[in-house]
Each structure stands twice: as C-alpha cells, then as structure tokens.
Amino acid sequence: MQTHKAKRVEIIIESMMERRLTEALRKADVTGYTILPVKGGSGRSGEWSRAGQVSRAGGMLAVVCIIKPDRLDALLEAAFAVVERHIGVVSVTDCEVLRAERF
Amino acid sequence: MDQILSLAAENLLSPIILFFVLGFAAAYAKSDLTVPEAVAKAMSLYLLFAIGFKGGASVASHGVDTALILSLVAGVVLSFVLPLVAFALLRVMSGLDVTNAAAVAAHYGSISIVTFVAGTSVLDSAGLAGEGFMVAVAAAMEAPAILAALWLIARYGDKSNSEEMDGELLREILLNGSIVLLIGSFLIGAITGADGLARIESFIVAPFQGVLCLFLLDMGLVAGRGLRSAAGVLRPGLLAFGIVMPLVGSLFGLAAGMLIGLSAGGVALFMVLSASASYIAVPAAMRVALPEANPSIYLTLSLGVTFPFNLTLGIPIYLAIARTVTGG
Numbered sequence: 001m002q003t004h005k006a007k008r009v010e011i012i013i014e015s016m017m018e019r020r021l022t023e024a025l026r027k028a029d030v031t032g033y034t035i036l037p038v039k040g041g042s043g044r045s046g047e048w049s050r051a052g053q054v055s056r057a058g059g060m061l062a063v064v065c066i067i068k069p070d071r072l073d074a075l076l077e078a079a080f081a082v083v084e085r086h087i088g089v090v091s092v093t094d095c096e097v098l099r100a101e102r103f
Numbered sequence: 104m105d106q107i108l109s110l111a112a113e114n115l116l117s118p119i120i121l122f123f124v125l126g127f128a129a130a131y132a133k134s135d136l137t138v139p140e141a142v143a144k145a146m147s148l149y150l151l152f153a154i155g156f157k158g159g160a161s162v163a164s165h166g167v168d169t170a171l172i173l174s175l176v177a178g179v180v181l182s183f184v185l186p187l188v189a190f191a192l193l194r195v196m197s198g199l200d201v202t203n204a205a206a207v208a209a210h211y212g213s214i215s216i217v218t219f220v221a222g223t224s225v226l227d228s229a230g231l232a233g234e235g236f237m238v239a240v241a242a243a244m245e246a247p248a249i250l251a252a253l254w255l256i257a258r259y260g261d262k263s264n265s266e267e268m269d270g271e272l273l274r275e276i277l278l279n280g281s282i283v284l285l286i287g288s289f290l291i292g293a294i295t296g297a298d299g300l301a302r303i304e305s306f307i308v309a310p311f312q313g314v315l316c317l318f319l320l321d322m323g324l325v326a327g328r329g330l331r332s333a334a335g336v337l338r339p340g341l342l343a344f345g346i347v348m349p350l351v352g353s354l355f356g357l358a359a360g361m362l363i364g365l366s367a368g369g370v371a372l373f374m375v376l377s378a379s380a381s382y383i384a385v386p387a388a389m390r391v392a393l394p395e396a397n398p399s400i401y402l403t404l405s406l407g408v409t410f411p412f413n414l415t416l417g418i419p420i421y422l423a424i425a426r427t428v429t430g431g
Contacts, residue, residue: 014390016387016390016391017390017391019271020271020391085394085395086390086394087394
C-alpha cells in the first residue's frame with residue numbers, strides 16, 4: 001500500500017497550557033491534533049501523577065500532531081513560544097501516513 | 104485555653120477529621136487506596152453547590168445589609184494585603200527567592216474553600232452559624248491575591264519570570280469553575296430563598312457531612328502523597344511558615360470581622376478564610392503567570408502543611424478566639 005512521509009510531533013505539557021497551545025497551533029494553521037490524557041511520570045520537576053490532583057495545576061497532557069515535513073518549522077516555532085518556559089517535553093519523530101492529503 | 108483544648112479534642116475526634124487522617128495515613132503507608140478522579144470532582148462540585156446554595160438561602164432570609172458590602176470589601180482588601188505580609192514573613196523566615204516567595208504568598212492571600220466548608224461544619228457542631236454571605240466573601244477572596252503576587256514580582260523581582268496579566272489569564276482566574284459554581288449557587292439560593300432550600304434540602308443538607316467525609320478522605324490521600332513526595336523541598340523555615348502564617352492571617356480576619364461587627368460565627372469564618380491557603384485556583388494561575396516558581400514548594404506547603412494544620416488545630420483555635428473576643 002502506498003504510504004507518505006510525515007512528521008509526528010508530540011508535546012507533553014501542563015494541563016493549564018492546553019488552550020494556549022491549541023490556539024497557537026491554530027494560528028500556525030495546524031488544525032489537526034489529538035489531545036491525550038497521560039497517567040503520570042517523572043522529570044526534572046519531580047514526579048507527577050494524574051490521579052490525586054485536586055486541580056488541573058499539577059496535571060499534564062499530550063498533544064499529538066501529524067504534519068507534512070515542510071510545515072514542521074512553523075509548528076515548532078508556534079509550540080515553542082508557548083511551552084518554552086513551562087514543564088514539558090517536545091519530541092519529533094518520522095512517521096508514515098496513508099492519506100497524505102489529510103495532513 | 105481549656106475551651107481551645109476542648110474544642111480541639113472534639114474536632115480531632117469528628118468523622119471529617121478522622122477520615123482526613125485515614126487518607127493521610129494511607130498515603131504515607133503507600134496504600135493503593137484512591138478515590139477515582141471523576142468521583143472526587145463530583146464531590147467537589149456537590150460541596151460547592153451545597154455551601155453556595157445554603158449561603159444564598161440564608162441571605163434571602165436575613166436580607167442584604169451593610170455588613171455584607173463591608174465584608175466583601177474587607178475580603179478583597181485582605182486577599183490583597185495578606186500576600187504582602189506572607190511575602191515579608193517568607194523572606195525573613197525561609198530566605199526563599201523573590202519568585203517562589205511571591206508564588207507562595209499568593210496562596211496565603213487566597214482561600215481554601217474546603218477549609219471553609221470544614222469550618223462551617225465545625226461551627227454547626229458547636230451550635231453556631233456564620234452569616235450566610237460569608238460564602239460570597241470566600242469567592243471574593245480567591246483572585247486578588249494573584250494580582251498581589253504579580254505586583255510583588257514587578258516591584259521586587261525579575262519581571263522576565265512572570266507573564267503579563269492578559270485577558271485570557273484574567274478570564275481563567277475570574278471564571279474559574281469553582282467560583283462560577285459557588286457564586287451561581289449562592290445567587291440561586293438568594294433568589295429562591297427558604298422555599299428553594301425546602302425543595303432540595305434532602306439533597307444538600309442530610310448527605311452533606313457524609314460527602315464531606317469522603318471528600319476529606321481524598322484530600323488526606325492527596326496531601327499525604329504530596330508531602331511524602333516533596334518533603335525534601337520544605338526546609339524548617341518554610342515548614343514553620345506553613346504554621347505561623349495561618350495564625351497571623353487569622354488575626355487579620357479577626358480584626359476585619361470585629362470591625363464590621365459580625366457574629367461570633369461570622370468572625371470565626373473570616374478567621375478561617377484569612378488563615379487558609381489556596382491549593383486549587385492559585386496553583387493553576389501560578390503555573391501560567393509564574394512558570395519559574397517551583398510548584399512542589401507552594402503546593403506542598405499549602406496542601407501538605409497549612410491545610411492539615413487548619414483542619415485539625417487551626418479551626419478550633421479560631422473558633423475559641425472568636426467566641427472569647429465576641430462573647431458569643
């Protein structure tokens with residue numbers, strides 16, 4: 001089956017920043033993304049867990065975007081402006097998609 | 104003193120405190136006991152709805168007077184002033200840097216609605232009731248402390264460590280879900296009055312204590328786990344601040360309540376509000392406004408130290424002082 005090269009960008013970010021990040025993505029014409037709940041983890045800022053949070057302040061979530069390689073820089077610039085000073089991880093991996101016209 | 108000890112002993116053996124202690128102990132013992140996130144959220148909505156509605160219905164019965172307006176104004180002023188006091192204390196007691204001190208200070212100017220709910224429950228047990236509008240005062244005290252923290256950063260700190268107070272952040276603070284439900288229920292209670300309360304009394308009065316017990320079990324789990332995982336960040340000076348600041352704050356509440364001429368219950372609730380520290384609205388705002396501040400410090404301090412202190416010893420102390428001073 002024919003597949004097409006694409007980039008998968010995964011942004012783990014504080015829940016409080018969700019709306020700001022998705023707004024920035026939309027402004028950068030990245031209209032396709034998926035928001036996933038994440039259970040817990042550990043990093044430079046210590047351990048965190050989705051269970052037992054009394055507010056969104058301590059929670060994290062994952063925003064996943066799959067885009068054409070030529071649009072990667074615009075997405076990363078938009079995302080970086082939001083996540084730069086906050087707890088989180090931004091990673092980019094190569095992937096392949098079936099329907100290129102959708103990305 | 105006897106009164107304080109007697110109230111403290113009575114409070115410590117009440118179901119709500121014992122359930123909190125159970126949660127705290129279970130978390131410390133690394134038990135896998137958890138309250139599902141959605142259940143905890145639902146209980147939090149129920150408590151806000153019930154306390155807001157009952158407060159509104161009480162205002163409908165007693166009418167609006169100058170004490171309500173003065174209490175609201177005093178609440179807003181205290182919420183702005185207490186962070187300045189907390190900031191000065193923190194700098195002296197703990198040597199915390201400006202950014203973290205401002206973030207912690209914001210928590211101590213704002214309020215903990217669960218502490219307030221527990222306070223009203225203790226008042227009920229003691230046969231006292233505060234003015235119904237204290238619920239509205241609680242809501243009014245949520246946000247000004249955040250502005251005070253941003254002012255502290257602008258005045259004493261590195262402005263690059265804080266975000267501008269944009270419309271989005273202001274909207275998130277003022278339209279925080281807890282505030283919307285609390286004020287909304289309060290207004291509905293005030294509009295529908297005693298008739299409205301009679302219609303839903305079986306839902307918001309009788310089950311209230313049971314739901315509060317279960318909610319405090321969850322709070323105990325959260326506080327215990329938070330304290331266990333972040334105990335290393337709390338130096339002795341910070342720990343002492345977590346106990347001293349609520350006592351200092353309560354004195355400001357005492358002064359405000361006395362000046363306005365509130366009842367013994369109202370003064371006690373003003374003391375509880377001024378002594379409590381936020382762990383819901385302010386941490387969320389601080390993550391956006393002061394991302395450089397360490398959440399382990401302010402969350403552990405407000406939820407792991409000040410909240411248990413207020414719940415177990417603080418509230419009986421404030422109640423005893425309010426009764427002694429007002430003669431109520």
